[in-house]
Amino acid sequence: MAEKEATVYIVDVSKSMKQHNHGRDISDLDWAMRYVWDKITTTVGTGRKTAAVGVVGLKTDGTKVPLDDDEGYENITVMQDLGQVLMPDIRRLREEIKPSHTDEGDAISSLIVAIHMINVYTKKLKYKRKIYLVTDGKGAMSSDGLGDIASKLKSDNIELIVLGVDFDDPDYGFKEEDKDLRKAENEALLRGLVEDCEGVYGTLAQAIQELDTPRVKVVRGIPSFRGDLRLGDPTRYDTALRIQVERYYRTYVAKPPSASSFVPGGDPSQPSASIQTLEAGKDLDANLTNVRFVRTYHVDDPTVAGGKRELEREELAKGYEYGRTAVHISESDENITKLETTAALELIGFIQADHYDRFMNMSNSNVIIAQKTNEKAALALSSLIHALFELDCYAIGRLVVKDGKNPLIVLLAPSIEPDYECLLEVQLPFYEDVRSYKFPPLDKVITISGKEVKEHRNLPNEDLVNAMSKYVDSMELIDKDEEGEVIDTIPMEDNYSPLLHRIEQAVRWRAIHPNEPVPPPSERLTRLSKPPKDAQERAQKYLDRIIHAADVKKVPPKTKGRKRNRDVDKPLSGLDVDELLHREKRAKISPTNAIPEFKQMLASAENVESIKDAASQMQKIIEDHIRNSFGDSNYDRVVEELGVLREELVDYEEPGLYNEFIRPLKEKILKEKLGGDRQELWWLIRRSKVGLIDKSVSDRSEVTEEEAKEVCILTPLRK
Template sequence: MANKEAIVFILDVGPSTWQTAASNGTTRWEVGRHVLSLLISAKVVEARKLDHVGLVLCGTAATDNPLAEPGQYPHITLARPLAMADLALLQSVDETQLEKGTAPADCVDALVVAIDMLMRHCRQLKYSKRIYLITDAETEANIADLDAIQEQLQINGIGLDIVGHDFDAEDAAKSATKRTNEAVLRGLAEEAGGSVFTAGEALQLLSQFRTKRVRPTALFRGVLSIGDCDAQPQASLAIPIHAFAKTLLVKRPTAKKCTNLLEASGETNSVDVVTERHYYLAPEGDGAEQENDKQAQRVEREELEHAYVFGRSLVPVRRVDEEDAARLTTEKSMQVIGFFASAQLPAYFSMGNIYQVCAAPHVEGAARAMSAFAHALYEKDAMALVRYVRVDNASPKLGVLWPRIKATGVFLNFAHVPFADDVRHYLFASLEHTSLPEPTSARKRRRMPTAEQLTCMEAFVDSLDLMSGVVDGEGEAVETLRSRDTVNPDYQRVYQCIQHRALHPSESLPAIDPALIRQFEPLQSAESSHTHKAELALEAAFPVKKVQKRLRQKGKVASAVAAKSTPAETELSIDAILERGANMAHPAAPETQTDDRTIDESPTTHESSQAPVHIHTEAPLVEFHELLSRTDRDFVSEAVVQLGNRIRGYVIGQEGDGQHALAHECLVELRAACALENEAAYFNRYLHKLRDACLGGGQWPKRFWMRVQAADITLIAQTEAADSEVTAEAAAQFLAGSANAGGKRAAGDKS
């Protein structure tokens, strides 16, 4: 394929095109214009520098072309010389811009002008040349030089495609001129190896989504070797190969940044914005110095070395070393490690895009050797494991090769497979019936599908068969949702928006083309259909309930965010990093706490006037967690005080144990929250007071305290929370002590 391409479009805009209605109700002029704009926009999207397009209009009021002499080639305008397709060209065929011609013109004349353009532009250079002629062929053509034209097309290798308005109409409906012209044009196109489309066909073809063409270039030209070809040339094999990317994710085009803000400074256009990364040294020493030394020292990227985490220390590796001593030296190669049965490779071992490995062209024996190996692998149903190094000193990759034998050619496919390091041996609880012992079977049963459920699922799977769900025009079942029939909606969407914005700068984004979304919609099933019934049965068979997200979770995220925003982590010196591990074992020291809280304190004194939240008696824990997870400010202290008061309210001065279970649950939560949120000191004081109140409060509160003892809810020890002053032993003895000694405080309690 030649690398350069030159295309001339000829559009007939003569009176017959806009005065005659096309079959679908619009004018031929409009249809032709639409076809042309699709052809041009494809070229603009591709934006290939070496692809040039030109435009000739036929039937214009004026005459403007290089061949024009009085009486020669009238009413033909060279609208656009051959150049890269750009927005101006696309705009020129917009309905408001494009001329409605007033003089009929000979489309064969236009063809000659186009050939002339191509020949002048391309000279003897290697271009692939093509002409698209869009016409209704209603104007009488001069066919005297037909043979010469045909010869020109053939000698110069110019392809000709014709889009003819209403070429598919009944002959009787066509004018005599049109019939003659159509025959002439069909003859020309056939000789030039082109096609004739009706306008309708052309529109349908062009409206399909297309992506930028990619010319295949080999990723690897080398040999596929078995054995060591250098050391043992006899006892080894080397098959010359070329490898290409067979699949590759097409990325959405990325936008560049610019700003219009600097227009005032005299610039008329927007100015590009670039992202720069600057590197700053963290100030040395501790926090006090940081205050004074806010001007961090800036360094260049080139002056920095990489340092890897190695246990608690950072190990700097100099760049020279990294590129030399620490680097694995490898040689460009694709070496066979061994062969194995295809069935032994699990589906999930494929790690990347697929390459196609072909025999190198024009190398003696390569094609035969490749063919023999591909057939042998196919017959043995085997694969080859290979070590692949793209170029010298590239990282080696593991891959497998398997054969593809098609009518068009024989080759191997290559897929990356994992190293030992890449495989994560994650373990998951079994989903089968057997693995758990008896006591848990109730739980297990809840999770195992019943026989009826399985039957429903089976019916559902059968009813949504993509091999037979859709029937084509001939009544044959067709496979739907094949890779080759689907396009990347992301990519198409971006270009849809770009083109729309380019042509209509003041409008907002267009709605997404429904055809893009429709690709991925489930097949529409009628209310009464088999599929629909199966779906309903399935939905009924499985009760599934959305789990309400825990509110606590939010609080954790919020506090994590808060923790991140502290500057400490970003401004560590090396020494500080070395110390990092040591610090981690000890959570940050608690902030000094106000000591004025007592169990009787009214919660209202702490409330935020902005968004008051009380912990009510009805659902204390929900509200408690809500408070803890508030991000607008720290509600933790208030939350624990409030919950403490609620618990007290449930127990002290109450008759009966009606609310003891709730109080118990709240106390457990309160303790956990205090341990977590640096409120251990508060909890320990609270528990003392609660104990005293219980033991001095009559029969029911006393019973509650026994419950607390039985449940082993004791003081928060130092071992649990760093802000506690209570030793583990003291905490352990606290409950025991209280049983004997009433209100006496346990040793070690300092509050």
């Protein structure tokens, strides 16, 4: 269970925070709120009720404090009481946190208000308590009772973090020139308070800069297996080895936050055929309604209206394909397909480490440790780990994580670190899981007669091999420090998932700024999208050598409509082979050899009419193949023919001929005029992207991208 947290943010909203200092294009308050909003939205994103947040406005126009007497606390307002913050609270705070019309208000008094809020909310319970004070340090600030406040913060275990706008920070290397004398005194006062209560003091510039560093979620370990590690059968032999162990993830894919489906606007009282709306939750946007999906099952039944009868899920039964038929196995007999297994990790053998192929790893890695608080198990497992390490061996085990679960074959490797020992575990494949592919060798060419050729135009010469070797060495992501020690230029702790953190960044930003564009991703997320600059500079000369040795030439881009005004390729001899062989130009395309003959007919076309004739014949052949298809036997052939027809008509700059065919084709499929229900074929056509030719594909097309997408959807065409 996650720790309980109580955090109060004190935000200075004085009139002076409206200024734009040091060349910034936004006000000091908006700049400071970048940090505050990031912290609040991160907390909101967790959805935890135990993460309480409060917001106190400093130097506000009014006064609102949870104290009996507000004397001495003027111009301090509690904008958000401690508790779980939701989206409506964020929208309200966005409207309330604005620069005020006064610079009156004491930051030290606001700390007392925050301490009171935390103590009232947390009582004597175990909480992680924090107070963030964000201010520009201007205006009057009382120094009375600072020692008592520092003692109170320490005794209540409250961490104080003071972040100042343009505060001097020698550790960060920032110093504001020509600083106002009062601001300098206030900075010294706050720094002394923070040092007395052992808090954190810094300039806001450093805090905002650190926002680019993604925050990695700390995951609490949950065992995926608890049981015995066995060597031998303890039910039959007294000498069998049994060690109580636990299994935890070592690596696991961190997935980005998932999105739910909602209906934007519209009338939720009229659900569609496949989606039924539910009553909007109180935390949802007023323009959104959450939805749920309904799945229905039908079978052909000519005795009911529409020819299809709807079934309930309880009426369904499992069937296993056996050849062209289905074999039914009832639920009562389902246990015959399952293995009777008992949860355990059983050792079945050992293998030398140098005999194991790393490509056999099939899963996330896990760690096997001894049962906590079990000293006997820890000693026994440590003996096994050290024995494997000293003999340079791995163990092979059979793992069943729960009674009745399918068994897994796993590899157990010893890992000994200064502060802990464990077994690293990965899943191994069964024989059916292995894919063995054969590829031609890269260092020789084998002719049809079986002769091996070492020098060939498709094989790299010695100069190219040497150039590539130098290039690879120059691109190594390692460096040396001042003492000559090798260091990793991109360590694992700086390698963040761009997908995960980019989505989280976009969601947090849009929650606060619903109508503003999302800012670009931070440099820390994009740094791994390209090689480091110094590595590129170091490797450039070797890359130039590769280009020269491999004789690399730039391939010109493929031109659209290249065949419309083409020059027919002529042989070097200048002879017309077709004329010499008295070969007639093709006038009819055979359905059995449609694609080659269609291309031949287009190649000999002398005018647009010939192109139209070839396209018309091809279209009729495609419709006949659909009409005569037994089930889906001709579907792949039809999709291939449509792809060739589409590509050739784009090249000959006649996209209209194809579009005029696709629209009626869809209508015939929907109305079952081509041999029955062929809707699955239209789904294949859409998936293969052989629908309408739009303007992005051919400049001569009159179809927009939106029209092309609309026609691809399996709905009746508009008249």
